[in-house]
Structures are given as C-alpha cells and as structure tokens.
Amino acid sequence: QSVLTQPPSVSAAPGQKVTISCSGGTSNFGNSYVSWYQQLPGTAPKLLIYENNKRPSGIPDRFSGSKSGTSATLGITGLQTGDEADYYCETWDSSLSALLFGGGTKLTVL
Amino acid sequence: QVQLQESGPALVKPSQTLSLTCNVSGGSISSDTYYWNWIRQSAGKGLEWIGRVDTSGSTNYNPSLKSRVTISVDTSKNHFSLKLSSVTAADTAVYYCARRHCGRTSCFEDYWGQGTLVTVSS
Numbered sequence: 001q002s003v004l005t006q007p008p009s010v011s012a013a014p015g016q017k018v019t020i021s022c023s024g025g026t027s028n029f030g031n032s033y034v035s036w037y038q039q040l041p042g043t044a045p046k047l048l049i050y051e052n053n054k055r056p057s058g059i060p061d062r063f064s065g066s067k068s069g070t071s072a073t074l075g076i077t078g079l080q081t082g083d084e085a086d087y088y089c090e091t092w093d094s095s096l097s098a099l100l101f102g103g104g105t106k107l108t109v110l
Numbered sequence: 111q112v113q114l115q116e117s118g119p120a121l122v123k124p125s126q127t128l129s130l131t132c133n134v135s136g137g138s139i140s141s142d143t144y145y146w147n148w149i150r151q152s153a154g155k156g157l158e159w160i161g162r163v164d165t166s167g168s169t170n171y172n173p174s175l176k177s178r179v180t181i182s183v184d185t186s187k188n189h190f191s192l193k194l195s196s197v198t199a200a201d202t203a204v205y206y207c208a209r210r211h212c213g214r215t216s217c218f219e220d221y222w223g224q225g226t227l228v229t230v231s232s
Contacts, residue, residue: 002156032216033215033216033217033218035218035219037157037219039157044206044224044225045157045206045219046222047218050216050218051218056220086156088156090219092217096173097170098159098170098173099147099159099162099210100159101149101156101157101158101159102156103156104156
C-alpha cells in the first residue's frame with residue numbers, strides 16, 4: 001500500500017477534462033515538490049509535471065499540476081485517446097529519506 | 111541526448127543475488143546535479159523505488175528493501191549497478207534505472223531506461 005494515495009482509475013470522454021488526485025502527509029508533501037509521470041502501456045514512465053506545476057519542454061499545456069497542503073492534483077484537458085495511460089505522483093519523504101510514488105491511476109478515455 | 115540502458119540476467123534463481131547495470135550514454139554520470147535511481151514494477155502493479163546513489167557513492171535505500179540492496183557507481187565506466195540479494199518470486203519485476211535531476215529548487219526523474227524484465231524462478 002502506497003504512502004501517497006491516488007484513485008485506482010478515472011475515465012472521461014474525448015475532449016473532456018479529468019483530474020487525478022494524490023494525497024500524502026506532512027513529511028513528504030509538506031517539505032517537497034510533487035512530480036507527475038505518464039506511463040503508456042509497455043513503456044517507461046515519462047516526466048509530465050515537476051515542481052508541482054511546471055511542464056518540461058514538449059509537454060502540451062493540456063497537462064497541468066497543482067498542490068495545496070498535503071494534496072496534489074494533475075489536470076488533463078481536451079482528452080485524447082492517446083492520453084490513455086497510468087499516471088503516477090511522486091515526491092521525496094524527508095523523514096524516511098525515500099522517494100515515494102503514488103499507487104498509480106489508470107486513465108481511460110471512453 | 112542522454113540515454114540509460116539496463117543490462118543483466120533475465121532469469122535469477124530463488125535465494126540468489128540479482129545483479130543489474132545501468133549504462134549512461136550521451137552525458138557524464140559525474141555531476142553533483144544528479145542522483146542515479148533504481149525503480150521496479152511488478153506485473154500489473156505500480157512503481158516501487160529501490161534506491162539511489164550519487165557520484166560520491168552515497169546511497170539511500172527503500173526501507174523495506176534496505177537489508178538486501180546495494181547500489182554502487184563506477185564513474186570510470188559511466189555506469190551504476192544494483193545488487194539485490196536473497197531474491198524470491200516477489201522480486202520478479204521490470205527494473206528501471208532513472209536519472210534524478212536536482213536543480214536549485216526541486217528534483218525529478220528526467221531520463222529513464224527502457225526497463226528490463228527480471229524473473230525469479232528455479
């Protein structure tokens with residue numbers, strides 16, 4: 001069971017918007033930034049969001065991130081079938097001195 | 111362009127030691143800006159951090175695996191390695207190596223290997 005909690009699955013229709021939540025604790029979210037990764041089927045994870053809300057070069061602005069207190073949210077607008085993937089939040093836990101991943105959320109674009 | 115490539119045996123017998131190497135190309139492993147991670151994923155499951163090493167050889171490990179894990183770095187060969195001892199079927203997974211980039215304010219994994227499947231079976 002992951003220390004960071006994500007919903008197992010979310011779904012929405014093409015063109016719609018979806019949000020994925022990630023909740024943690026003060027020893028992780030309270031001290032560190034959150035990153036989000038997209039894992040397409042059969043591939044390695046790919047950085048989607050870093051420092052809570054920043055997008056690496058090449059990531060479209062349909063993807064956004066936010067953080068408030070001990071929760072973070074990934075937002076995806078204008079959903080496309082190619083967005084179907086598993087999404088993971090991640091942060092560093094200062095009390096454990098360990099990198100933490102959320103359990104992952106499977107996005108289905110109906 | 112930085113590339114990471116995992117290598118090692120695809121099949122390991124129970125109770126033996128799993129050994130993998132991650133070769134880094136397109137950039138130097140010797141930088142204070144980076145940590146070098148091992149992360150694994152069992153079939154149908156989420157990502158599990160195994161541990162990390164920096165260029166000085168300083169390490170951090172997942173507390174749940176710490177007693178069995180050793181991660182080391184060889185700057186002369188531009189690679190880092192993972193050893194996981196006393197493996198069981200529960201250690202069967204795709205193993206990824208990843209670079210953790212630490213800027214002035216935050217850290218994140220910006221480059222990943224393609225992953226290598228390691229099966230523990232007799």
